[in-house]
Amino acid sequence: MVSVSGVRGIVGEALTGEVAEQFGRAFATMLPAGATIALGRDSRPSGPMIRDAVIVGLNAGGVNVIDLGIVSTPGVALMIKHLSAGGGIVITASHNPAPYNGIKFMTPEGLNLPAEQAERLKEIWQSGKFPTAETPGTITQNDQTHNLHVKAVCDIVDAEAIAGRKFKVVLDSINGAGCEGTALLLNKLGCELVHINGEPTGEFAHEPEPIAANLTGLCEAVRQHGADIGFAQDPDADRLVIVDETGKFIGEEYTLALASAFVLKQRKGPLATNLSTSRMMDDIAASAGVKLHRTPVGEANVAAVMVREGCVFGGEGGGGVIDPRMVLVRDSFVGIALMLNFLDETGNAVSELVAELPRYHMLKDRFPCPQGAAAEILSAVREAFASRPGAKVNDEDGLRVDLPAGWMHIRASNTEPIMRIVAEADDAESAGKIAEEVRKIAEEVLG
Numbered sequence: 001m002v003s004v005s006g007v008r009g010i011v012g013e014a015l016t017g018e019v020a021e022q023f024g025r026a027f028a029t030m031l032p033a034g035a036t037i038a039l040g041r042d043s044r045p046s047g048p049m050i051r052d053a054v055i056v057g058l059n060a061g062g063v064n065v066i067d068l069g070i071v072s073t074p075g076v077a078l079m080i081k082h083l084s085a086g087g088g089i090v091i092t093a094s095h096n097p098a099p100y101n102g103i104k105f106m107t108p109e110g111l112n113l114p115a116e117q118a119e120r121l122k123e124i125w126q127s128g129k130f131p132t133a134e135t136p137g138t139i140t141q142n143d144q145t146h147n148l149h150v151k152a153v154c155d156i157v158d159a160e161a162i163a164g165r166k167f168k169v170v171l172d173s174i175n176g177a178g179c180e181g182t183a184l185l186l187n188k189l190g191c192e193l194v195h196i197n198g199e200p201t202g203e204f205a206h207e208p209e210p211i212a213a214n215l216t217g218l219c220e221a222v223r224q225h226g227a228d229i230g231f232a233q234d235p236d237a238d239r240l241v242i243v244d245e246t247g248k249f250i251g252e253e254y255t256l257a258l259a260s261a262f263v264l265k266q267r268k269g270p271l272a273t274n275l276s277t278s279r280m281m282d283d284i285a286a287s288a289g290v291k292l293h294r295t296p297v298g299e300a301n302v303a304a305v306m307v308r309e310g311c312v313f314g315g316e317g318g319g320g321v322i323d324p325r326m327v328l329v330r331d332s333f334v335g336i337a338l339m340l341n342f343l344d345e346t347g348n349a350v351s352e353l354v355a356e357l358p359r360y361h362m363l364k365d366r367f368p369c370p371q372g373a374a375a376e377i378l379s380a381v382r383e384a385f386a387s388r389p390g391a392k393v394n395d396e397d398g399l400r401v402d403l404p405a406g407w408m409h410i411r412a413s414n415t416e417p418i419m420r421i422v423a424e425a426d427d428a429e430s431a432g433k434i435a436e437e438v439r440k441i442a443e444e445v446l447g
């Protein structure tokens with residue numbers, strides 16, 4: 001499975017050592033002669049095999065590799081900038097289950113590859129034509145990622161004040177790439193840390209997607225230890241979700257919402273987020289008097305708009321915050337530090353900060369959509385929704401229609417014959433009604 005976010009598949013099936021080597025060679029073909037890249041991986045047991053195969057391909061193509069070891073995705077982005085590297089690679093399947101792995105490619109700016117470059121990489125790979133360099137590349141190690149990442153994050157918050165509060169924090173790192181660096185961060189921020197699933201063994205103790213059903217252990221640990229807050233990361237530690245002081249999972253949309261609310265208290269400026277993210281972001285932007293830019297789904301799209309519009313903050317609703325002072329990818333370390341700073345500065349508990357935000361109900365669903373049928377469905381849904389009083393239409397990525405009492409976003413998947421729908425309203429019933437209506441229209445179109 002090749003997409004803008006890189007290559008991903010089940011190891012030994014779609015993603016073999018051979019495929020990994022080919023992608024190393026294809027990426028080398030796109031880089032200038034003698035280029036050096038930074039490479040990191042998450043903790044999956046297949047990581048070393050994929051790493052070695054990718055490096056063989058890169059070295060054969062004349063590219064030098066700085067191996068960062070087991071580090072987070074934002075850690076790699078940070079090191080690309082720090083080392084002035086010509087690009088980067090992260091070996092991770094993010095929130096996908098353990099049998100999967102993947103290869104993500106990054107630009108010299110530490111961004112995910114823009115769509116046109118990702119497309120070129122795919123074409124080179126498909127062509128199977130990889131020139132061999134006269135001088136093979138070299139491999140060196142660098143173990144400074146965690147230190148530099150933690151220092152950079154501490155520099156954007158009031159680390160001393162946070163440390164003075166001695167917060168009790170439960171962290172679930174799912175035995176992923178976040179384990180070591182995040183423990184170091186919480187230590188520097190003076191927290192009393194209860195670390196569950198805190199060894200980077202890649203043995204996932206629960207399904208890695210950070211959603212309510214997978215975080216019962218974290219919620220229980222927060223209650224048991226009487227902690228101030230609970231955090232969960234995904235295996236490559238770019239996404240972060242929050243559990244409040246009562247042990248309640250507050251929902252993945254709140255990470256970006258709370259962090260944005262805090263950042264806007266310090267620095268006024270535009271925000272950016274994707275079209276599937278909660279209306280809370282519109283409310284937060286409006287109450288601060290700043291503009292919110294909506295972008296197509298995908299963190300590279302959010303990052304591009306953040307750069308273009310000079311945004312002070314942004315990210316994606318699934319627990320991904322992007323702080324342009326750091327790196328232009330989602331960073332759970334930043335989310336943790338901002339959240340603790342927010343708690344310290346307001347003196348409020350997590351549940352009190354949540355209560356200050358409007359409460360919406362979001363519903364995510366999918367329905368089958370044969371190849372080629374998406375355009376017709378989109379146009380039928382548009383016709384049904386766009387003429388309603390107060391409707392605002394955005395068709396930059398599928399179709400989002402905002403109505404006074406709720407909104408919906410539908411888009412075709414790039415990888416499966418399905419359409420995804422997100423609906424949000426003041427209560428669960430209304431959100432369900434919107435989704436049901438869209439589904440009915442699609443069924444009519446498909447006959």
Ligand code: MG
Nearest residue numbers: 094234236238
């Ligand atoms: Mg991830």
